[in-house]
Amino acid sequence: MTTTKTQAVARKKALAELTRGVHAIGLFLFLLSGVISILALTGSFYMLQVYDRALGSGSIPTLLTLSGLAIGLYFFQGIFDVLRSQVLVRFGARLDARIAPMAHQVAIDMPRFGFSTSEALERGRDVDTVRGFLGSQGPVALFDLPWMPVFLVFVYALHPLLGALTLGGMVMLTCLALLTEVLTRRLAKETHESVINRNRIADSNARNSEVLRAMGMSRRVIARFTAANADHLSLHTRTNDISGTLGALSKVLRMIMQSAVLGLGAFLTIQGELSGGAIIAASVASARALAPIDMAIGNWKQVVAARTAYGRLKDTVTTLAGMTTPLRLPRPTQQLSVESVTVAAPDTGTVLLGDITFTLHAGQALGVIGPSGGGKTTLVRVLTGIWDPLRGAIRLDGANLAQYDEEALGSYIGYMPQDVALMDGTIAENICRFTDNVDPDAIVAAATAAGVHQMIVRMPDGYNTRLGAAGHALSGGQRQRIGLARALFGDPFLVVLDEPNSNLDSEGEAALTTAISGVTARGGIVVVIAHRPSALASVDTIAVIQSGKSTAIGRKEDILGPKPAATVHPAPAPSDQPAIKRPLRLDQSARVTT
Numbered sequence: 284m285t286t287t288k289t290q291a292v293a294r295k296k297a298l299a300e301l302t303r304g305v306h307a308i309g310l311f312l313f314l315l316s317g318v319i320s321i322l323a324l325t326g327s328f329y330m331l332q333v334y335d336r337a338l339g340s341g342s343i344p345t346l347l348t349l350s351g352l353a354i355g356l357y358f359f360q361g362i363f364d365v366l367r368s369q370v371l372v373r374f375g376a377r378l379d380a381r382i383a384p385m386a387h388q389v390a391i392d393m394p395r396f397g398f399s400t401s402e403a404l405e406r407g408r409d410v411d412t413v414r415g416f417l418g419s420q421g422p423v424a425l426f427d428l429p430w431m432p433v434f435l436v437f438v439y440a441l442h443p444l445l446g447a448l449t450l451g452g453m454v455m456l457t458c459l460a461l462l463t464e465v466l467t468r469r470l471a472k473e474t475h476e477s478v479i480n481r482n483r484i485a486d487s488n489a490r491n492s493e494v495l496r497a498m499g500m501s502r503r504v505i506a507r508f509t510a511a512n513a514d515h516l517s518l519h520t521r522t523n524d525i526s527g528t529l530g531a532l533s534k535v536l537r538m539i540m541q542s543a544v545l546g547l548g549a550f551l552t553i554q555g556e557l558s559g560g561a562i563i564a565a566s567v568a569s570a571r572a573l574a575p576i577d578m579a580i581g582n583w584k585q586v587v588a589a590r591t592a593y594g595r596l597k598d599t600v601t602t603l604a605g606m607t608t609p610l611r612l613p614r615p616t617q618q619l620s621v622e623s624v625t626v627a628a629p630d631t632g633t634v635l636l637g638d639i640t641f642t643l644h645a646g647q648a649l650g651v652i653g654p655s656g657g658g659k660t661t662l663v664r665v666l667t668g669i670w671d672p673l674r675g676a677i678r679l680d681g682a683n684l685a686q687y688d689e690e691a692l693g694s695y696i697g698y699m700p701q702d703v704a705l706m707d708g709t710i711a712e713n714i715c716r717f718t719d720n721v722d723p724d725a726i727v728a729a730a731t732a733a734g735v736h737q738m739i740v741r742m743p744d745g746y747n748t749r750l751g752a753a754g755h756a757l758s759g760g761q762r763q764r765i766g767l768a769r770a771l772f773g774d775p776f777l778v779v780l781d782e783p784n785s786n787l788d789s790e791g792e793a794a795l796t797t798a799i800s801g802v803t804a805r806g807g808i809v810v811v812i813a814h815r816p817s818a819l820a821s822v823d824t825i826a827v828i829q830s831g832k833s834t835a836i837g838r839k840e841d842i843l844g845p846k847p848a849a850t851v852h853p854a855p856a857p858s859d860q861p862a863i864k865r866p867l868r869l870d871q872s873a874r875v876t877t
């Protein structure tokens with residue numbers, strides 16, 4: 284079977300899994316709604332019997348029997364109503380438990396592809412929207428809709444003219460429901476987009492809290508938020524105006540209908556075509572026939588929101604199912620090869636890095652230098668699998684990164700981003716990447732390799748120090764050093780460090796140099812991005828990346844010149860860039876050999 288076919292089958296299976304039991308539960312609720320609708324005729328039958336039988340005969344026992352029967356049936360109706368809402372709520376909770384992990388998986392993946400965190404978190408809210416809807420009156424109205432003919436038939440049986448009047452009312456209310464759908468559909472989409480836009484600004488403001496305070500920017504960013512919020516409110520108001528107006532119109536129509544049925548009933552009674560009880564019975568039954576449409580119009584906003592959210596969740600599930608889980612490949616031990624790699628930004632498709640080729644062998648350390656915006660972090664993103672290359676391949680021991688199982692690949696790679704934001708948890712949890720049943724020695728070994736063990740044990744709670752959101756309980760340098768320990772945890776084969784010394788003091792820089800040497804000594808590969816030359820002390824190879832190209836790559840001495848005899852770390856060049864000895868032009872396919 285081809286990969287596309289396999290993925291299509293997997294998507295179908297995932298969708299079937301997601302909707303497993305939906306048909307059975309749907310059928311059960313449909314039938315239950317039928318029973319409830321039939322029981323809802325109790326009031327009408329009661330009226331009919333009381334007027335025509337009990338009052339006619341003047342029999343108290345008949346009246347008592349009828350009343351007792353009606354009360355019993357009302358109780359049954361109540362029990363079935365409770366049962367229906369409980370089934371809906373439990374079904375919502377089951378759906379939530381099934382989808383929430385997948386929605387969260389997508390939410391944490393989305394920012395990698397240029398989506399804002401508020402857009403990403405929206406996926407989590409989609410689950411809440413669907414679950415909330417299932418617990419509301421919306422689905423009750425939808426399940427009652429197909430049973431409206433029961434009441435229509437009842438009214439028709441009382442008198443065809445009353446049936447025709449009720450049918451006319453149903454048609455008018457259905458037209459109103461369709462009009463609500465047409466008028467609010469586009470607005471609902473725009474309102475959703477305006478919420479995301481407003482939340483994106485709110486999210487960005489909250490993230491920059493310190494900068495805003497220090498530079499007195501609060502008033503201006505609040506104004507930006509207020510403008511976005513005003514857009515949202517205007518759309519929200521328009522949507523509510525439409526659904527509110529049409530909702531009120533449908534209520535008025537229902538009341539007119541109820542009176543019209545009474546009036547027509549009275550007319551027919553005067554004409555001697557209808558009994559007194561039938562007037563009330565017809566009025567109650569016709570009101571009940573129109574109630575589901577009225578309720579559907581009233582809940583239309585939620586219906587649209589739940590439908591849209593469910594559509595997005597279905598996409599999420601099928602997309603994730605289309606991804607094949609690769610076989611777990613053995614830990615790489617030999618080499619990293621970058622073969623004619625071109626990288627484009629996932630959101631815009633702009634090419635950021637073109638045709639990069641090099642090979643590193645076990646025990647090698649590559650320093651990547653170049654001006655700001657040249658494409659160094661972009662290289663890091665493809666080396667670590669954060670972004671897929673547009674063309675070319677990154678291979679570890681010959682296997683493309685895409686062939687590795689994501690979790691296994693993560694354990695073969697150590698990555699330290701430019702801005703180290705640690706996670707809410709303890710230092711130990713952060714270093715071991717939240718691994719379950721971890722060997723404490725492995726945590727200490729990683730901290731020791733990063734030269735941060737002493738710093739940690741000097742803290743009052745040592746490895747159990749809680750870091751708070753984004754690790755704000757630590758200084759920038761401390762975060763960077765713990766980030767290095769996290770990158771070194773489990774002795775990964777490939778260690779990629781993006782400007783690992785930007786916040787380090789001399790002690791931290793020395794520890795970094797030792798850590799890099801440690802990785803190469805145990806047969807690992809290090810790629811280190813550096814603006815400050817001290818990070819290059821223990822690398823043997825240098826690549827220069829500028830304007831999205833690799834303009835030079837080769838042995839460190841050839842690119843930077845021989846190391847000055849008296850200094851351990853090369854002195855910074857005037858531009859704060861390592862001085863490059865050779866002109867910035869080299870064969871793109873230059874291979875670094877050991």
Ligand SMILES: Nc1ncnc2c1ncn2[C@@H]1O[C@H](COP(=O)(O)OP(=O)(O)OP(=O)(O)O)[C@@H](O)[C@H]1O
Pocket residue numbers: 397628629630631633635653654655656657658659660661662
């Ligand atoms: N997600 C993205 N979408 C679009 N363009 C991007 C994205 N990320 C980076 N870029 C662009 O790609 C180019 C290279 O960025 P990159 O972060 O790789 O540079 P860099 O060499 O690491 O810079 P610095 O040394 O300042 O960190 C820049 O022009 C940047 O604007």
